[in-house]
Amino acid sequence: MATDGPALAELLLQRLERAGGGGLGSLEAAAALGLEHQHVTVPVLHSSPVCSPQVIEAEQRSSKRWELTPEGKEIVQEGSHEARVFDSIPAEGLPQSELMKLPSGKVGFSKAMSNKWVRLDKNADGGPRVFRAVESVQDSVREKLQLVQQGEAESLEEKDRNELKKRKLLMEVIIKTYWIRKGSAFSTTVTKQETDLTPEMLASGSWRDLKFKAYNFEALGIMPESGHLHPLLKVRTQFRQIFLEMGFTEMPTNNFIESSFWNFDALFQPQQHPARDQHDTFFLQDPAEATDFPMDYLKRVKKIHSQGGYGSQGYKYDWKLEEARKNILRTHTTAVSARMLYRLAQQKFTPAKYFSIDRVFRNETLDATHLAEFHQIEGVVADYGLTLGDLMGTLREFFTKLGISQLRFKPAYNPYTEPSMEVFSYHRGLQKWVEVGNSGIFRPEMLLPMGLPEGVSVIAWGLSLERPTMIKYGINNIRELVGHKVNLQMVYDGPLCRLDS
């Protein structure tokens, strides 16, 4: 019997050649070749190097087949238990107790009894004794099982099969078979296929005569080993790029600790404002207070809050220096904008465009979309004669660069801008207008005490970095994006950040 792979495969291929265009079944092929089924399926399953899908095509099918159990096989060899019992009884009979000790005794005796092949004499001398009741017997169980072994189980009556199955002599098995047809490059001879090009093949030129194993283009490649940038910071890079394209200068926001003065008072945010509450803002225990302020400016801030001025009524309350001294974790980067505008006011005025993207802190209740710290994006333009239309036009240009074209503006309230407008964009996915930013023109009560000229307007807008990033990447829980609980797989798998596509 041929046993090596190529030889086996060639036998199969020749058989297939004879079978013609219709193909043949693997089980039948195995039977015809006198082989075990598995020897035929090995080349079919492409696990052998000899047969590629181009040579033969295989379609998986499953079929049911009756097989003998180990006990059934034994019966084919030795005869049924009842026949064996019959054969073991001599003419003078056998004591029942002895018969029961035989391997087939128990099962065989009761079957032989019900077949009426044997009889039992209970009153014989020396105890019950078993005698043959007929001359000879026909072992039909063995004959039926022999048929099954020869692959002719179908010729048995269903009743018989079920009876034998009940006696655990037969079993029905499902086997995977293949229907095999000729492939596009069918050939009855097997050539060894090379896996890949080697330097030797290139040197010898043997590649010209060799056949190469087909690649599986369905499979994925191997990912390159590499580092990855964080998705949120990739978005930060793009926002930074947009501001730079628009001619905005980056503000130095590397100061998380800020005094209440710059964070609130300078912005004309009154000292009783809810944002200055313990529930909203992180205050510092150490260092608890800021020590150094531009005193002339601080006096003007105090006056505008407590008495008004520059055309303003002010808030008319008792402004306290100790409140302004309190150190906090900045609640917005606008504190830095205030420092920058104050600095701008200390020299001969030149127009300015500033931006920043950095962390801010809120002592808030945390949930799926709010953390105690997040990144604020802010843009500021200072020039003579800027209008609300200029703010809207600037916002339109900015958001167009983010791929957001449909904008509308809603009147809003911010303590330090007037007019103020919330920016909404139409979200196609959600099919509604969603807030994408907040904006306004800084109040004169903020700008004039700094020393900026009267005609100068400062327009500004802000948004968070996290929100557009979460929308962009479909992230629902902010903790999956920011902080140590980030899913690194998400970082590894992240696409490029192209905001406008």
Place this chain on the structure above:
Amino acid sequence: MRNVTVARACDMPTVSVKRELLFQALGRRYTDEEFDELCFQFGLELDEITSEKDIISKEQGGGKAEGASDIILYKIDVPANRYDLLCLEGLVRGLQVFKERIKAPRYKRIMPANGGVQRLIITEETAQVRPHAVAAVLRNITFSKDRYDSFIDLQEKLHQNICRKRALVAIGTHDLDTISGPFTYTARPPSEIRFKPLNQSKEYTASEIMDLYRTDSQLKHYLHIIENKPLYPVIYDSNGVVLSMPPIINGNHTKITLNTRNVFVECTATDITKAKIVLDILVTMFSEYCEKQFTVEAAEVTYHNGRTCIYPELAYRREKVKPDLINKKIGISEKPSSLAKLLTRMCLKSHVTGSGNNIEIEIPPTRADIIHACDIIEDAAIAYGYNNIQMTIPKTYTIANQFPLNKLTELLRQDLAAAGFTEALTFALCSQEDIADKLGVDISSTKAVHIANPKTAEFQVARTSLLPGLLKTIAANRKMPLPLKLFEISDIVIKDSTKDVGARNQRNLCAIYYNKNPGFEVIHGLLDRVMQLLAVPPSKASGYLIRAAEDSAFFPGRCAEIFAKGQSIGKLGVFHPDVITKFELTMPCSALEINIEPFL
């Protein structure tokens, strides 16, 4: 800009009104979409369309909502400075004037015909606890159930917002026909104050009242305002009947009912300006239901030094703004008369004066938010319609500059990722344990900035190192295939007495390697690569070098200090097994952290 994430309830008060009642008062019906659009134009937000039943079933489950009203409610977000829109009456008035269906009412203070003005006398004792009070009378008012509910609701909204949870101002409203003036606003020791509080069946002393409300879901929030004062504020009538013990509770005796015809309103305060605003808002809103509509009877308040004031002020202030200025600030070119008309639609009655080069605007007592011309200009813009303004691009010419530290950071990030390390983004705030105990150092040696009011231990300090954040990131990703190679370039915060605020940020670069072997050579190699990127050669004289060092975070003999630019810039090493265990890790791990600011 504060509310840049998602507007929070605390940012914007929400007013709940019955839709039917609202449409009835507006004299027409709207679809939900139409009303939403009207809100948007006016600067309101139709936040939710719901019903009491919906609210209860959402909060407490469907079963509890059985039998609750299913009348449709509109929840409308109102800008935090528009106290005149905090009730149905004000909203309707504002919208009707905006749509030019009615003219803004003119509010009038009147003296009682018979000269019997109600008097409130403030005694000296109040100075230490709550020194101010204002008062007024709503005469011949007619309540209905809805009006009464709105009256109570407006007081609550004012308490939560402008009154700063009753700390600045507390409102008390009383059935005037149950008491007789003059009234005395004084302060007494809690043991000496005794009365039956609102909706209680027996008398308590002030101390008992404080105990009584310690578990009250609403009132417990106000107890702290006076709790530790030796004297509690209290208002009596001429017969010693207690009107209220501000800012906690009114007396039951003066309780308002649907049948009440005359209401005595008092506001006690630590901030007199806000007290006047609150009184003006409350009386202007509800004088609508008085027999003489939009009139309010005056009350006289006398301080202990004899100074006497008449309230409510209901002052109309006149401002002049040049039409040219309005046009220029908005970016439109409307005629002066059109601008005056726009402002009138915002309850700011205006007319053109002189030869058309000035607009005179009358600021009503309901619009305390108008404190500068810019507020008037905003109202003109709202009435014009923000979305009708022509968008323009400013001609401002500037040259952009990057902040050098951020520029360096951006460049380094790219190349650290190219070197096979993955970027982490960790919190700037953390627990003391993270930066001290877990790294084997004492918190006092860290120069850390401490937060006074953290809600949880996660926000006790600002980080003084990027290491804990990266270690925690690895701990949260232990299931990922090894090795894990992470980096972060971000700011730490340290105390620095040379700075105005006593602290400063420092930009650090941190990298970590986590695998079955410590991988010191990997981290060391990364340091060499970073120095190569910064064009700093390995050299004792002008380059960088590492020198054996001891640090409690690192395994003895496996730590080195990094020197460059003539200074120590950080350390690298293999973590001490105690550190690895404390951060709930199971593999050896090495790391590097340097300050990049010297390389600018």
